[in-house]
Amino acid sequence: MSFSIHPDTINVKFHNLYSRGYLIDEGNLRTVARRILDGHITSACVWRGGTRKSDQWMWADNLVLDFDDGNMSLQEACTYFKDSHHFIATTKSHGILKKGVKCDRFRVWLKLVQRCTDGARFVFNTKYLAKKLGADSQAIDLARKFLPGPKIIQGNMSGSLYKLLPKPIVPKVKPLSLKQSLEKYIPLWAKSALEGGVSSGSRNYMCYSLGKWLGKNGFNKEEICSMIRRSPIAQEGFPSWEIEQAVSSGLSKSGMVG
Numbered sequence: 001m002s003f004s005i006h007p008d009t010i011n012v013k014f015h016n017l018y019s020r021g022y023l024i025d026e027g028n029l030r031t032v033a034r035r036i037l038d039g040h041i042t043s044a045c046v047w048r049g050g051t052r053k054s055d056q057w058m059w060a061d062n063l064v065l066d067f068d069d070g071n072m073s074l075q076e077a078c079t080y081f082k083d084s085h086h087f088i089a090t091t092k093s094h095g096i097l098k099k100g101v102k103c104d105r106f107r108v109w110l111k112l113v114q115r116c117t118d119g120a121r122f123v124f125n126t127k128y129l130a131k132k133l134g135a136d137s138q139a140i141d142l143a144r145k146f147l148p149g150p151k152i153i154q155g156n157m158s159g160s161l162y163k164l165l166p167k168p169i170v171p172k173v174k175p176l177s178l179k180q181s182l183e184k185y186i187p188l189w190a191k192s193a194l195e196g197g198v199s200s201g202s203r204n205y206m207c208y209s210l211g212k213w214l215g216k217n218g219f220n221k222e223e224i225c226s227m228i229r230r231s232p233i234a235q236e237g238f239p240s241w242e243i244e245q246a247v248s249s250g251l252s253k254s255g256m257v258g
Contacts (some may be wrong), residue, residue: 001028001061001111002046009039009148018145022050029062029087029109029157036089039148044109047143057142059117063110063126063162064139064146068093070103071134077108078154080133084162085111087155092147106153107146108135113161121167128165187213197232204246206233211250221247 004022011017018041025031035042044062047053067077068091077088087109094105116122119142126140186194190210198206207228214224224247228234234243 002026002059003032003062004043004046004050004052004145005035006041006145008041012039012041012147019052020050022047022052024050029085029111029155032062032109033087033089033152033155036146036148037150037152041145041147043145045142045144052143052145054119054142057119059115060122061112061115063112063122063129063164064144065108065110065126065130065133065135066091066139066146067107067134068105068136068139069134070101072104074104074106074153077104077106081108081110081159082154082156083159085156085159088153089149090151090153091149094150107149110162113163116164118167121164124167125164190214193233194227194231197235200235200237203233203235203238204242207243207246208250208253211247212253213250215251215253221251224251 002024005025006018006022008017008021022043024046025035032042043052044060044064045052046058046060048056048058072080074088074090074094081088089107089109091105091107096102098105116125123140123142127137129135130137130140190213193206193210210228211221211224214227215221221244225240225244228243228247229240234240
């Protein structure tokens with residue numbers, strides 16, 4: 001099992017110093033716990049060249065949850081995770097007032113069934129579990145590091161390993177045609193007119209405006225007139241030839257042939 005540690009245990013409060021220089025450590029969760037108690041900054045993530053950046057992420061053998069808002073108490077966590085292969089460590093802000101809240105603050109390290117080399121799957125599972133249990137939803141990225149903690153509360157080195165959920169399959173969406181793309185972005189004033197109609201005195205001007213705007217965005221005369229005829233604008237008494245005439249006038253202003 002691998003995880004990352006930073007060899008510098010002196011300048012922990014200066015976060016900007018900990019973007020590079022990470023070492024890959026080997027061992028088990030007991031090893032991780034010892035590194036934490038020894039003052040090391042740690043991470044479940046392993047990065048190429050020891051550079052703590054998402055695009056340098058290579059793999060993770062563990063998953064870490066950061067409880068910082070009091071959504072789960074330490075006692076609840078000890079009960080919930082007791083049968084898992086894990087350990088729980090408090091953080092420096094445990095039980096003290098932070099951002100106006102005094103609560104239990106701790107981290108849970110979980111050993112995975114097998115190494116994860118798919119960053120998207122790793123983030124999805126961390127986010128899923130964080131949301132389910134009320135952990136910090138921000139502590140889920142591929143460049144996440146964790147500060148040392150003062151105390152290990154509980155551990156189980158023979159419990160069940162955590163099995164990652166499969167990454168959701170995102171269905172491929174067929175690209176919109178040019179006309180569909182433009183229809184999607186018809187402005188609100190035009191949608192309102194086509195769906196709700198206009199007063200009888202405004203019909204000609206609205207058809208002119210629709211011809212002008214839609215003409216500039218690739219619609220032809222037949223398409224524009226068809227939209228108007230299907231709308232309440234084409235109410236009884238407003239002849240088709242008048243619609244076409246107004247649309248043609250608008251199209252000429254748009255630079256299109258009416």
